[in-house]
Amino acid sequence: MTEPESNPQLDLHEGEEIVEVIELSGNEEAAGDATGELEEGEDEGRWETEDEECMEVVQDDSDLTFTRHTKAVFCLSLDHKSNTLAVSGGEDDTAYVWRLTDGDVLLECTGHKDSVISASFSHDSTLVVTGDMSGLIKVWDVESKQQIWSFEVGDLQWVEWHPCTHVLLAGTDEGSCWMWKVPSGECKTLPGTGCQATCGKFLADGKRAVVGYEDGTLRVWDLKQGSPLHVVKGQDSHQGPLTCITANASGSLVLTGSVDCTAKLINPLTGKVVGVLSVPKTINDHVEKEQMDETEANSNSVESVGFCNALPLAAVGYLDGTIGIWDVPSQTLRHKWQLQAGIVQLVWEEHSAIVYTGSLDGVVRAWDARTGRMESECRGHVAEILDFVVNKDASVIVSASGDRTAKVFCLQRPDR
DSSP: OOOOOOOSOOOOOTTOOOOOEEEOOSSOOOOOOSSOEEOOGGGTTOEEOTTGGGGOOSOOOOSEEEOOOSSOEEEEEEOTTTSOEEEEEETTSOEEEEETTTOOEEEEEOOOSSOEEEEEEOTTSSEEEEEETTSEEEEEETTTTEEEEEEEOSSEEEEEEOSSSSEEEEEETTSOEEEEETTTOOEEEEOOOSSOEEEEEEOTTSSEEEEEETTSOEEEEETTTTEEEEEEOGGGSOSSOEEEEEEOTTSSOEEEEETTSOEEEEETTTTEEEEEEOOOOOHHHHHHHHHSOHHHHTOOOEEEEEEOSSSSEEEEEETTSEEEEEETTTTEEEEEEEOSSOEEEEEEOSSSSEEEEEETTSOEEEEETTTOOEEEEEOOOSSOEEEEEEOTTSOEEEEEETTSOEEEEEOOOOOO
16 A cells, blocks of 8 residues: 655644654664663673664764763753753762863762662752662752751652752652751651652642652642642553653643553642543554564553643653654644654753653754754764753753763754
8 A cells, every 4th residue: 555645744723633753764773672781790880771882973962071970870950040060860879060061070979878860959059969769868068068968768769859949859669758848857748658659749839749659640749738639540540650740830730651651631720630642553553563572562651741831732752762742732642753762851942842852872852843843963872861951041951871971962052
């Protein structure tokens, strides 16, 4: 059967669900397994993918490579005030605060017992929190370069700062969430459910938080009372563990992703699911899935979600390399892109409809959600992207990788 010709320009008409699919091939290399393998011997501690040899660097677009980490770099964040400092944490049980311009280390965050999986600046950029897998959380004063607070919980899933004060929220393997005032240490606990609190986020008002769990449920918490306002469960909940969660700028909508390959739009005021975003499968998708072994075919999941601030759009990234761009009011799929490597994370520009994706092939790509075109690529890593951030004016990307490095890319940014 003859394939219909693809139309490079597609406009969304009222009442129609129009999907543009962009297949990237040729110079795109598959990245291998999502988790990679830990090699023994000389390279012990190296976070590798099976096909890392296929990802030899043809070009390095980065302007600076940070090489102080000795193992995989799991997480990073930029300071909110100036966007000139980064903090990165890794499998070497260490975090570093360093300058983007020259890579000079301002603060070495030591004393962790396990891999540092969370590292970020407070809202005013005066403090840094670092958290490791074992549950040891430390807070550091950037100016004095001293540790000012620490606390140990059970195995840690995530930790994040309150949007406008020195308060931390953390989720654990046993399901409890902890909230502390820093540095006083005044503490409050949000009771667990017996399963992992896999992801969480403060809402914009700072009075509520949303937490996703391994059993597929979601809770909207009243932080002052320490009690749930709403619980999304049963048929309304995800049919698998939540992997990611975000909220729009006003806090009026929450977007969740799960291993059940769906994303859900939830109104946190009512606790009601107002939409389910699921990318439709094409005939080719079904044929390719039949050719996979059972483990690979069932391993897809939503890995990252995000709202656009400039237009009413949402992006969903999948482990199989699919990226979907949705019109939120109509819940229609605007664009569908397909990479050969799985998506690890996606980030929208602060003030435009450009969305960035980091993937298992070690490349960060920029996409225009209005036209459906890929705008640029940032290459240089020889292993998977594990985290990345974009600064406020979209002039710099900083990426963390399994190749033990973080890289700084200075972008040639056209007027948008």
